[in-house]
Amino acid sequence: MPQELSLFFFSKKTRLLSLLHCICTHITEAAPKYLYHDCPNTTLFTPKSTYQTNLNTLLSSLSSVAATDADGFANATTGKNPLDCAYGLFLCRGDIAATACGDCVANASKEILSNCPKEKDSIIWYAECMLRYSNHNIFSVEQDAPAFVLMNVVNISSPSSFAQLLKDTTDELVERAASDGSGKRFAVKDADISSSKRLYTLAQCTPDLTSVECKACLQGAIKNLPIDKEGGRVLAPSCNRFELYQFYNETVFHGAPALAPTLAPPPAAVVAAPSSSTVRSKGAGVMSSGVLRTASNLLNVSSQRSNHQKINFCGTIHLSLIFFFFFFNFLSICTHITEAAPEYLHHDCPNTTLFTPKSTYQTNLNTLLSSLSSVAATDADGFANDTAGKNPLDRAYGLFLFRGDIAATACGDCVANASKEILSNCPKEKDSIIWYAECMLRYSNHSIFSVKQDAPAIVFMNVVNISSPSSFAQLLKDTTDELVESAASDGSGKRFAVKDADISSSKRLYTLAQCTPDLTSAECKACLQGAIKNLPIDKEGGRVLAPSCNVRFELYQFYNETVLHEAPAPAPTLAPPPAAVVAAPPPSSTVRSKGVRVMSSGVLCTAGVVFFLFPF
Structure with a gap:
């Protein structure tokens, strides 16, 4: 992955990176956040072959280097025979602590073999790092495919002025990254959008690129940014992003810069000439917070090369990739086991109905969120609703829903986190909702209980096209038809179901569906x-998030079978509110209809580089 260009812009009210350190015997960090992987099956290796042995040695070597070296980048090769050589590299984001880099590369080394068990040419992206290997030399070779574009589904209110601001900011950002004196080819820059919003950007290239190559790669990637949206990024062997919240770690970034990575030069005898035929071109996948689109010719970078030092390898080309990572959270706990922080997905809070600070509604809302957090921390049901306030004009109604395959202990953490973040993201709005990979939380000034609501809807999709769309569409329909019946008639009361099916001898389809338990069957x-009507049936993955239900499909298992196979918990028991405070369901006019938002984030057209991944 040659370089990484990440541009984000975030609201001042949004807290991005939480770096929680505890002063104990040591610090525990959250597990690396997987984004996406790509491993075309055009070139396979035989199990127990020499190439597999070399590959295992290579990954072990890269993991060892990442664990003991603070550079954040290294490349290496293993094998004497050019026909069996394995070439690999890793790149950690420039604002990531060295310890987190080691953990990420170690995790990536295991997961890439799990996701790509027989492929000779593979790449995997995490929020914190990228790892890649191949059977041909990939060093100092600019590669623009496969590429995945992630974008925020929300439109910019003033596209013309923002486009100019983004251009001016990224122009300077590129210059900074390309001329980075630390040797990391890394830079961040922010700028004022208005008195209440700032633009945050990040760019990075692999250090084995020249300044000219880095600049060319980043400029090419910037051309594919969604300049009319509130955020975006590209993952490729070149990529980028921008958002309305700060996503990079200033604590690490403002520390003393690490020394430039020192790469050992290869023996002259093993240097091979670069070959453009080794660079695959698959086009770009566009993802937003909802759905993805495909784009072609994402980058057109210079083919010039210059001499660079690199670790022992069998060929001579350096492949430099640019990549973008999502924001990450570090969570540390000293006395007991640490779980990864809940993974934020999206929030929605229209400013059509606002409350006054220190008003009775705000007091009721704070009471409501505290109550829901307490219930989530002590109840294993995974769903609850509640109200706060006696006067119907100031009453707050709220509920939470936890994904049915998630352990009960994680539910409390997610709802507690959501209760804080929703107030940060929606500080004055009476009607708000926030989605995490693990849970959903919403509240309103009118009753939202037992009311089916399918808007706003957020669609995530994988950028990769299905090879046999017609047969897959039929399989997906048959599988989701049964999935819907299972969820709607779920005897546990959770309104939750999963189902898988064979696509071929080597691929399976995995699906998940869930409704809030207060809905009828x-x-x-x-x-x-x-929701299923909005799934991207021609893609390798997708998901739809709505207030009352969510559905998702992937070509890899994303749900927790261990929890699913445990004895089902009893149906949630919801304490009815006092008759005096029960309000009739609002008329249909109170249910906002915004249509479906498509996000691709690599995988979502608002899908992320991974569906955008997809927590639900």
Whole structure:
């Protein structure tokens, strides 16, 4: 992955990176956040072959280097025979602590073999690092495919002025990264959008690129940024991003710069001439917070090369990749086991109905969120609703839903985190919702209980096209039809179901569906059927998030079978509110309809580089 260009812009009210350190015997960090992987099956190796032995040695070597070296980048090769040589490299984001880099590369070394068990040419992206290997030399070779574009589904209110600001900011950002004196080819820059919003950008190239190559790669990537959206990024062997919240770690970035990576030069005898034929071109996948689109010719970089030092390898080309990573959270706990921080997905809070600071509604809302957090921390049901306030004009209604395959202990953490973040993201709005990979939390000034609501809807999709769309579409329909019936009639009361099916002898389809348990079976079925209509049936993955239900499919297992196979918990028991405070469901006019938002984030057209991944 030659370089990384990440541009984000974030609201001042949004807290991005939480770096929690505890002063104990040592610090525990959250597990690396997987984004996406790519491993075309055009070139396979035989199990127990010499190439596999060399590959295992290579990954072990890279993991060892990452664990003991603070450079954040290294490349290496293993094998004497050019036909069996394995070439690999890793790049950690420039604002990541050295310890987190080692953990990420070690995790990536295991997961890439799990996701790509027989492929000779593979790449995997995490929020904190990128790892890649191949059977041909990939060093100092600019590569623009496969490429994945992630974008925020929200449109910029003033596109013309923002486009100019983004251009001016990224122009300077590119110059800084290309001429980075630390040798990391890394830079960040922010700028004022308005009195209440700032633009945050990040760019990075692999250090084995020349300044000219880095600049060319980043400029090419910037051309594919969604300049009319509130955030975006590209993952490729070249990529980038921008958002309305700060996503990089200033604590690490403002520390003393590490020394430039020192790469050992290869023996002259093993240097091979670069070959353009080794660079695959698959086009770019566009993802937003909802769905993805494909784009071609993402980057057109210079083919000039210059001499660079590199670790022992069998060929001579350096492949430099640019990549972008999502923000990450460090969570440390000293006395007991640490779980990864909940993974934020999206929030929605229209400013059509606002409350006054220190008003009765705000007091009721704070009471409501505290109550929901307490219930989530002590109850294993995974769903609850509640109200706060006696006067209907100031009453707050709220609920949370936890994903059905997640352990109960994680539910409390997610709802507690959501209760804080929703107030940070939606400080004055009476009607708000926030989604995490693990849970959903929403509240309103009108009753939202037992009311089917399918908007706003956020769609995530994988950028990779299905090879046999017609047969896959039928399989997906048959599988989700049964999935909907299972969820709607779920005897545990959770309105949750998963189902998998064979696509071929080597691929399986995995699906998941869930409704809020306060819906009837018919309402749940209707909600899921509506959501399924928005799934990207020609892609390798997708998901739809709505207030009352969510559905997702992937070509890899993303749900927790261990929890699913445990004895089902009893149906959630919801304490009815006092008759005096129960409000009739609002008329249909109170249910906002915004249509479906497509996000691709690599995988979502608002899908992320990975569906954008997809927590639900």
